[in-house]
Amino acid sequence: MRMNEGRIGVTGAAALTSAAMITNGLFALDPELAYSSGNSAYLALPLSALLSLVVSLCLIGSMKRSGSRDLAEHLQRGFGRVGAALAAIPFIAALLFCALEPTVAFLRVLHRLVYDGVSYTAILFFVFPITVFAAWRGIETLSRTAIVLVTLMLVSFAAASLAAIPDFETYRLYPIMGDGVKHFAYLTLTQTLAFLPPLSAAAIHMSGMNGARSAQRTVLFAALASALIMGLAELSVSMIYPYRVLAGLLTPLYRINFLSLSQSYLIRLDKLYITVWLGVSILSSAYMINSAARLFARCFGQKDVTPAAASLSLMLLAFELISVTGEYGFLSRTHRALVRFGWLGILTPVLAAALIRAGRSRRKV
C-alpha cells in the first residue's frame, strides 16, 4: 500500500491548511463578485472562514463520535461503499477547484504584469512540475515546506501593508456594507467554497494528523489565523483602492504598494512578494491534489495514491490550460455556477453523512 501519508503535527497541519485557505481567499477571489457593487470583502472573507470552521468542526466532531479514522471511512459508514464513492465526487471536484483557482489567478498576474512577452504555457510548465512533485511527496513534505513558506508569506504581507500605510484612506472603505446585507450574506456563503475544501482536507488526512483531536485543533488554528490575516490584508487593500477600481484589478494585493511616490526599496519588492505567494499557491495546489487523490483512493478501494494523484494532476493541467488560453463558453458558465453554488455541492454530503451517523447512533442508544 502506497498512500504516502506520513504523520504531521498540529503546527505543520495548521500552516498547510491556512496556506490553502489564504491563497484561495485572497488570490482566487472573483473581483467582479466581490467588489463590483461595493466592498465588504474585508468582513465577508473572515466571516466566511469562521462559518466554514463551524461546519468543519461539526464534521470532525461527528467523525470523532462515529470513530471514523478519516473522511472516506466516515462517508462509507454514512452512505455505504457506493454512496461514499458518489458523495466523494463533489469533494474531489471542490478540492480540484481550490487547486485550480489560485494557480490560474497567478498565471494571469505573472503573464500580464511580471513576465514580458512570455506565454501562459511557458509559465505553467515552470509551475506545474513542482506542484505535481510536491503533491506526490505527501503531507509530511508539504507541511514542513508550509511552515517555511507561510512564515515568509506573513512577513511579506506585513512588509507590504506597513509600506502602504502612508497611502491608506479610510473613506475608501465606505459604504461599509458594500451592496447591502443581502449581497454581503451571499458573498459570505459563496466564499465558503474557498474554505470548506482546505478545512475538509484535514478530515481527509485525519489519521495522518494523529486523530480527531489534533484535526480539530488544526482547523481551529488555521481558520482563526486565516480569518485574521485575510481580514487585515483585505482591509489594507480596501484602504488603498476603492471598490470600483478593485473590481477591475487582478490580485489587488500585488499592487498594494503601487501608489507610493517615495523611492524606497521597500515599496519595490512586489516581484519578490509574488514569488513567495506563488510558492505558497503551488504548495496549496499540491495539498489539494494530494487530498483529492487520497480521498479518491480510499473511497474507490485503491491501495496506491500515485495513479489518482497523477491523473488528477493531468486533469488540473488541462483545466489550467483551458482556463488561461481557451475561450470555452461552457467552462466560464460552469465556473460561474461553481463559484455561486459549489458550496452547496460539498456541504450537502457532509451534513447528510453527519445526520445519518447521528441518527444511527441514536437508534443504537
Added chain:
Amino acid sequence: MKRIVISLALFMLAFVFAGCLKPVSLDAYGYVITVAVDKGKEKEYYFTFALQRELGGENVESEGGAAALACEGDTIFEAVSELEGNVPYSLNFSRAHFIIMSRELAEEGALRDFVMTSFDSLRIRPSALLLISEKEAGKFAGGLYSNNNANITKLQTALALDKEKTGMISVNSISRLLEDCTMMTGDFCSAYGAYDDSIITDAEQKKNESEGESPLKDAETGDRVGGFKSEIIGAAIFSGWKMTGVLTREETMYLNMALGEFENGNLTVDLGGGKNATVLLAFVSRKVTADPFSEGAVPVKSRIMLAASPHLKDPDITDEELDRFITNELGGFVAERIGGVFEKCRAAGSDAMRFGTHAVKRFSTAREWEEYGWKEHIDRLEPVFEVTIVNTDKYYSEDMQ
C-alpha cells in the same frame, strides 16, 4: 537502477526549476521615464517618450539627462510599435514617472482613452504623476530634462518634496484620477506647468564658460537663471475626465489646505498701514462633515487648524500686534481665500476639494451612493470654512520664560 533513474529525473527537473523565463539583458530595454501626449497632425496624438540615459559627463554641450523619441499614432501602442522598429531596444514603461498631456487634449477629455486603455498593458505604475502642460507637452517634458541631472528618476520625489515644503503644488497620480472618475467622490486636480525658453540652464552656463564668456551672458534682469526650463505654475482642475480650469500657485496652496494635503508653506500678509509680515504655516488638523440628505442646500463644514510662526516682519510691528493678527484675523483671511478657491472650482463644475469623500460616509450601500449622484449636487453645496491659527512662537517664548 531505480536510484539512477530518479537521480537523472531530478537532475533534468532542476533545469526546469532554476530556469529564467525569456531572459532579457538590461541594455536591451529603453526605460521610458516620461510620456508626453500632444495633438497629432496626421494622426490623433503625437507621443514623446523621454528615455533614461547614462551621461558621459564630459560633453558640456549635451542638453539633458534623457533621450527623446517621438512619433504620431492613433494610440500609444501604434506609436510604440513604430518606434520599436527603429531603435535597437524595446521600450519598457515600468519606470515611467510622469504622464504629461497638453491642456488642449486635457480639455477635450482625452485622458479617459489614454488611461483606460494603456496602463496594465504597458506596465505603467498607477503612481505615475499626471501633469498638464499649458502648451506642447513634448516641449514641457524636454524642459524637465534640460539640466544634465545626474539622477533624473528623482524628479517625481523632488515634486513631492516641493509640495511638502511650499504647499503650492498639486502632486497627484493617475490612480487618484481613476478613483475620482470612477467613484465620483471628488474631482481630480494635477500640477499645471509651462515651458519657458528664456531660462538659462546649468548646462548652458557651462557651455558659455567653456567658450570663455560669462556664464550668464544672455540673462536679462528679472530672468530666472538655473534649474529646469519647465516650471509648475499652478494646478489644473478637472470635472470628471475633462480639465475645466486652472488655479494659481497660491490658490493651489489654499486648495491643499482644504484637502488636508498641505504640510508647510509661507504666507505674506498685509497688516494694514503698509506693514507686511511673512509667516510659516504648518498643518495641524482638519475635520470635515457633510450632510448630503439635508433638504435644500447641502451643508459642508470644514474646520482646519494651522500653526503659524512669524518668519519676517517689518521692524515697526510689535510681537503683540503680530500675535493679535495671527490669532484673531489670519484665520478669517485664510478661510475667505479657501472659500474663493471653492467658488472658482464650483464654477468649473469641479469638486476639487473632494467633499464627496466625506459625504460617502453617510451612505449605507454603494447602490444608494451611486444613485444619489454626488456630482449633480455640487451646486447645492453650502460650505463653511473655519480656520484656526495658533501662533506657535508665542507658546514657545512663554515656555522659555
